[in-house]
Amino acid sequence: MFEALTQNFSKIFERLRSRGRLTEENIKEGLREVKIALLQADVSLPVINEFIKRVTERAVGQDVVKSISPGQQIVKIVHDEMIRLMSPADPKIPFADGEPTVIMMAGLQGTGKTTTCGKLGLNLRSKGRKPLLVAADVKRPAAVEQLKVIGRQLDIPVYAEDGKRVVKICKRAVEHAKKEHFDTVILDTAGRLQIDEEMMDELRKVAAKVKPQQIYLVVDAMIGQDAVNSAREFNEQLELDGIILTKMDGDARGGAALSVRAVTGKPIKFVGVGEKMDRLEEFHPDRVAGRILGMGDTVTLVEKAQKEMTADDAQKLQKKLMKGKFDLEDFLEQMQRMKKMGSLGDLLKMIPGLGSKFEIGEEEEREMVKIEAIIKSMTGEERHRPEVIDLSRKRRIARGSATTTANVNSLLKQFKQMRKMIKQMKSKGFFGKMKGMKGMAMPPGFG
Ligand SMILES: Nc1nc2c(ncn2[C@@H]2O[C@H](COP(=O)(O)OP(=O)(O)OP(=O)(O)O)[C@@H](O)[C@H]2O)c(=O)[nH]1
Numbered sequence: 001m002f003e004a005l006t007q008n009f010s011k012i013f014e015r016l017r018s019r020g021r022l023t024e025e026n027i028k029e030g031l032r033e034v035k036i037a038l039l040q041a042d043v044s045l046p047v048i049n050e051f052i053k054r055v056t057e058r059a060v061g062q063d064v065v066k067s068i069s070p071g072q073q074i075v076k077i078v079h080d081e082m083i084r085l086m087s088p089a090d091p092k093i094p095f096a097d098g099e100p101t102v103i104m105m106a107g108l109q110g111t112g113k114t115t116t117c118g119k120l121g122l123n124l125r126s127k128g129r130k131p132l133l134v135a136a137d138v139k140r141p142a143a144v145e146q147l148k149v150i151g152r153q154l155d156i157p158v159y160a161e162d163g164k165r166v167v168k169i170c171k172r173a174v175e176h177a178k179k180e181h182f183d184t185v186i187l188d189t190a191g192r193l194q195i196d197e198e199m200m201d202e203l204r205k206v207a208a209k210v211k212p213q214q215i216y217l218v219v220d221a222m223i224g225q226d227a228v229n230s231a232r233e234f235n236e237q238l239e240l241d242g243i244i245l246t247k248m249d250g251d252a253r254g255g256a257a258l259s260v261r262a263v264t265g266k267p268i269k270f271v272g273v274g275e276k277m278d279r280l281e282e283f284h285p286d287r288v289a290g291r292i293l294g295m296g297d298t299v300t301l302v303e304k305a306q307k308e309m310t311a312d313d314a315q316k317l318q319k320k321l322m323k324g325k326f327d328l329e330d331f332l333e334q335m336q337r338m339k340k341m342g343s344l345g346d347l348l349k350m351i352p353g354l355g356s357k358f359e360i361g362e363e364e365e366r367e368m369v370k371i372e373a374i375i376k377s378m379t380g381e382e383r384h385r386p387e388v389i390d391l392s393r394k395r396r397i398a399r400g401s402a403t404t405t406a407n408v409n410s411l412l413k414q415f416k417q418m419r420k421m422i423k424q425m426k427s428k429g430f431f432g433k434m435k436g437m438k439g440m441a442m443p444p445g446f447g
């Protein structure tokens with residue numbers, strides 16, 4: 001998510017950072033570009049205008065802090081304002097005491113309500129709750145079946161009735177939950193293509209009679225501006241407690257995430273990031289802002305890295321990198337560290353300005369297992385000086401690692417590219433900038 005926006009921001013900030021001093025003129029120019037980037041990401045205009053206004057006020061009125069460049073200062077202001085725009089988000093669900101907590105999903109057709117009921121059920125069960133899913137969408141017979149399939153898949157019970165009276169079904173579902181000791185009841189309601197009176201009326205009735213503790217609006221992030229408009233309408237008709245943004249994994253431009261809180265005043269609770277049942281995440285504005293701006297989730301990364309790597313190790317590594325002495329042995333060592341720290345893909349995404357350029361999925365993770373085997377089949381000399389590896393050595397290494405010479409070739413090629421990249425980064429002063437981050441481990445590919 002947010003790839004395009006992140007790329008735009010990276011470019012804008014690179015330009016701003018490279019200026020030694022910022023004048024009002026180039027602040028203005030930079031912010032004009034910020035505005036265009038936000039428009040392209042489908043953020044609504046009034047939200048953007050307010051945003052730019054606040055950033056300008058803060059940027060112009062601010063004293064120049066000596067230790068950081070004015071460009072960095074602007075990045076920080078934009079970052080802070082972006083967090084403010086999406087805050088507070090509070091992913092916690094206030095559970096009722098001594099009776100089942102009822103959560104109602106509402107939203108337009110096809111936004112992901114039914115899927116999200118399953119996802120949320122799974123999420124809450126992993127936190128020790130005992131959820132019951134309720135088929136309160138009686139408009140389409142297939143809708144009940146869809147929820148049942150999800151329930152079976154997750155092993156979460158589904159309450160369904162044949163009748164058409166939604167309020168009655170929901171009420172009886174809550175009674176059933178009490179009797180069977182379910183502590184969380186999730187209502188899957190019907191969607192419509194457009195917001196119509198009948199649907200709103202039905203939702204209002206359920207809200208009034210069943211009194212859900214939480215009403216969440218499920219919003220499809222892919223439909224951009226329309227998502228924000230429908231959220232506004234729902235918000236006027238129902239007492240919403242929060243918003244769940246779905247399909248943030250697609251080519252969603254992300255604008256909905258930035259506007260929806262400002263427009264409704266309601267917090268984003270969760271985001272759906274895939275069709276699978278475990279693809280639901282809590283929404284944290286600070287992390288999202290960090291990702292959008294390409295500043296990465298530096299704090300998390302540094303914390304994780306510190307657990308695995310002492311400052312001494314980091315310094316040794318950095319020295320090697322600066323001297324261009326990084327070899328396959330170091331590469332292997334880094335890779336093993338990274339593995340301990342979690343998925344490589346997740347970590348790469350956190351690297352400021354770089355993550356978005358490297359997509360690492362399951363396949364690449366498997367690839368890493370291969371790489372490890374290949375390096376382990378090399379002699380010390382080969383690891384230090386890969387250029388000595390000729391065809392017969394390649395064959396031996398391939399045999400030893402149960403791979404092919406093509407695999408060995410591709411690793412050697414990658415390593416060569418990586419060395420080239422390190423050189424480039426060195427000449428751009430990248431490592432100098434990293435000095436402040438002691439204990440920061442560089443992932444493979446970056447050192
Ligand atoms: N990629 C992706 N797809 C999603 C996500 N959430 C839901 N979907 C897909 O969106 C489609 C519609 O999801 P449903 O859960 O059936 O939507 P609904 O709101 O219940 O639809 P109606 O009941 O017809 O109003 C399905 O194909 C889901 O797999 C998500 O976070 N990411």
Ligand SMILES: [Mg+2]
Nearest residue numbers: 113114137143
């Ligand atoms: Mg549905």
